[in-house]
Amino acid sequence: MPALAGGGNVKRRMIGNWMRRHPVTVGGLGFLAAVTLIFFGFDSYTRIRFYSEIRALERMGIPCDIEGFAERQRSSGASEELTREFQKLCDAISTDGFPPPDNTSSMMLLTLEDLPAFLAERAEKLRAADRFLDEHPDWIVWRDFSGYSVSSSDASVAELLRIRAYVSLNHDRFFYALLQDDPEEAIRNFDRSAILRDYALRDPLLYGYLLARQLERIRLDSLFDSAFGGKLELFDSSTLKRWADSMPEVEAAFRSGARRAMESDFGLCADALAHPQNLYSYLEDPDADESAFLTLLRPLVRLDGVATLRVCRETVLPLAAEDYTPETARKLAPFQAGAVGRGLWTGLFAPVSETILPSVPVQIQNTSVVYARCRVLRTGLAVELFSRKYGRLPEQLNELVPEFLPAVPVNPFTGKPLQIEAGTLEYYRSLTETIETFKGYR
Numbered sequence: 524m525p526a527l528a529g530g531g532n533v534k535r536r537m538i539g540n541w542m543r544r545h546p547v548t549v550g551g552l553g554f555l556a557a558v559t560l561i562f563f564g565f566d567s568y569t570r571i572r573f574y575s576e577i578r579a580l581e582r583m584g585i586p587c588d589i590e591g592f593a594e595r596q597r598s599s600g601a602s603e604e605l606t607r608e609f610q611k612l613c614d615a616i617s618t619d620g621f622p623p624p625d626n627t628s629s630m631m632l633l634t635l636e637d638l639p640a641f642l643a644e645r646a647e648k649l650r651a652a653d654r655f656l657d658e659h660p661d662w663i664v665w666r667d668f669s670g671y672s673v674s675s676s677d678a679s680v681a682e683l684l685r686i687r688a689y690v691s692l693n694h695d696r697f698f699y700a701l702l703q704d705d706p707e708e709a710i711r712n713f714d715r716s717a718i719l720r721d722y723a724l725r726d727p728l729l730y731g732y733l734l735a736r737q738l739e740r741i742r743l744d745s746l747f748d749s750a751f752g753g754k755l756e757l758f759d760s761s762t763l764k765r766w767a768d769s770m771p772e773v774e775a776a777f778r779s780g781a782r783r784a785m786e787s788d789f790g791l792c793a794d795a796l797a798h799p800q801n802l803y804s805y806l807e808d809p810d811a812d813e814s815a816f817l818t819l820l821r822p823l824v825r826l827d828g829v830a831t832l833r834v835c836r837e838t839v840l841p842l843a844a845e846d847y848t849p850e851t852a853r854k855l856a857p858f859q860a861g862a863v864g865r866g867l868w869t870g871l872f873a874p875v876s877e878t879i880l881p882s883v884p885v886q887i888q889n890t891s892v893v894y895a896r897c898r899v900l901r902t903g904l905a906v907e908l909f910s911r912k913y914g915r916l917p918e919q920l921n922e923l924v925p926e927f928l929p930a931v932p933v934n935p936f937t938g939k940p941l942q943i944e945a946g947t948l949e950y951y952r953s954l955t956e957t958i959e960t961f962k963g964y965r
Contacts, residue, residue, distance in 0.1 A: 562822075569822040569829070576829045577793050580836060585786045587793040592727050593668035599725070606665040606682055612652040613685040616645050618692065629698060629748055631691040631741065638699050652689070653711070656718045663725045683734045686723055690716045690738045697745045706757040709749075716742040717769075724780050728791070732784035736893055739773065743896050751961070755907055763904045767927075770901035774894050781890045782843040785883075789835045792879060796828040824874060831876045839883050846935035847884075847891035855884040891935040898932035902941055906964065916945055916964055 577587045586592050621637050624630040633641055642649065664682050693712040700708035720742060723735035746766070749755055755763070838854070845851050858880040902920060905927035909917050917923055920931045920943050931940040945964040951957075 566822045569825040572829045573796065573825045576832045576836075577797070580790065580793060580832065583786075583836070585790050587790045588797070589668055589794060591790065592787065595727050596663075596666060596668070599663050599727070601663040601665040603665040605659060605662050609655060609662075609664075610682060610685065612648070612655055613689060615648040616652055616689075616692070618688070631694045632688065633692075633695055635699070635702075638695055642696070642699075653715060656715050660718050660721075662722065664722050664731075666727070680730065683723060683726065683731055686719045687734060687737060687741075690719050690741050693719075694741050694745050698748065701749055701752075701754045701757060704757065706759075706762075709745075710758070710762055713742065713745055713766075716745075717773075721776070724776055727783075727787055729784045729788045732780050735777070735780065736889065739777070739893055740896070743900055746900060750903060750907075760908055760911055763908055767901045767904035767908070770897040774897040777890060777893050777897075778844040781887070782840055785835070785839060785843045785886070788879075789832060789839075792828065792875065793832060796825060796875070827873045828875045831879055834876075834880070835883075842887060845887070846894060846933075846938065847888045848936065848938045851887065852884070855887065858883050894935040898935070898941065902928065902932055902943075906943065917943065919943070 580587055581591075586595060618632045618641065621633055621641065623632065624634045628634065630638070664686075666682075693716045697709045697712045700706070700712065716738065720735050720738040723731050723738055726732065726734075746755075749757075839858075842851055842854060902923070905923045906917060906920075908927055909923055920928075920941060924930055933940050943964060947960055947962050948965050949958055949960050950965075
């Protein structure tokens with residue numbers, strides 16, 4: 524034992540002598556060790572903060588991983604079998620090979636000259652597709668989450684695009700039915716488009732909701748165009764009232780869907796941050812080096828993500844379903860700069876907040892466009908019903924209350940009641956980018 528102790532003293536003296544002879548090397552190694560300890564300590568701190576924020580989101584019922592979204596889909600009753608069947612039906616009525624209409628046409632998929640031949644050639648297949656929608660109004664599109672990542676090209680997105688093509692075709696069929704003085708066929712196509720819109724609204728992820736907004740715009744454009752072309756008179760009053768009365772339910776569906784869609788977007792953001800290998804893909808830089816550089820920046824990115832998710836949880840979600848009034852716009856204005864998530868540590872480096880937050884005001888604003896269109900259409904149909912009963916236009920929209928409307932709807936961008944004007948009015952024709960006039964009311 525004494526020999527061992529002596530040997531230990533000799534080694535310590537040798538180490539001490541070496542350290543005195545190489546002070547720079549010792550200082551460098553000590554500095555490197557201190558930096559390493561600080562880095563791993565900081566990394567652990569940001570990891571704890573990050574997973575604490577994830578727990579807060581999960582307590583709100585927001586999945587923060589792909590498996591969570593897959594489980595939400597399983598519990599919703601989505602059907603893989605029906606999804607495959609619908610895919611085959613859509614493929615059978617594809618308009619591929621037909622020349623698309625030009626940008627001055629009111630048609631969306633086919634020219635007015637090609638549509639009759641298309642309908643005749645695919646009459647039986649169209650009936651089969653329409654029958655599917657009539658028999659499965661509550662079906663939920665199944666999504667393949669196996670191998671899913673934020674950056675992957677999700678094959679099931681194709682199902683949503685097929686829905687858009689179907690609604691665009693219904694728009695053309697609606698227009699053609701009115702030209703043939705067949706309001707019953709137009710009604711069927713308009714109502715089936717609502718079923719397809721609801722399919723997209725039930726999608727668990729954000730782009731299903733974004734597609735639903737497109738579908739509702741296409742659908743409502745059918746009625747706006749028929750009103751502008753003087754074709755509303757073909758529809759009976761009970762149908763117009765049914766459509767008018769459905770608008771509050773449509774708006775409510777989009778209002779609740781707006782929050783759910785943003786929840787999914789934030790949940791996918793959390794999933795990407797939890798898997799650093801997916802981070803650059805999420806930030807739209809798939810060619811970036813994912814090794815040492817990512818490792819060094821990971822704590823800062825994680826802190827930026829924590830701040831972003833907290834802002835989303837505390838500020839964005841409560842505003843997601845609000846009208847885009849000046850007050851809402853004021854609260855969301857800082858998001859336009861993309862720096863809301865920056866904090867003491869992240870400074871000018873805030874890739875997550877710069878990617879996620881600037882789009883939030885735009886999404887809420889675009890959803891308020893849906894609210895506005897629903898309210899304008901509901902009010903316009905009420906004006907039409909008033910005119911049919913009393914043989915004149917109302918001078919003020921208050922005349923519609925309470926017989927045709929419970930209250931005058933408000934503009935979601937101003938918070939003020941809608942107004943009516945009549946006479947020779949100007950309007951902007953987007954198809955030709957010109958200012959034109961019409962005689963009627965707005």
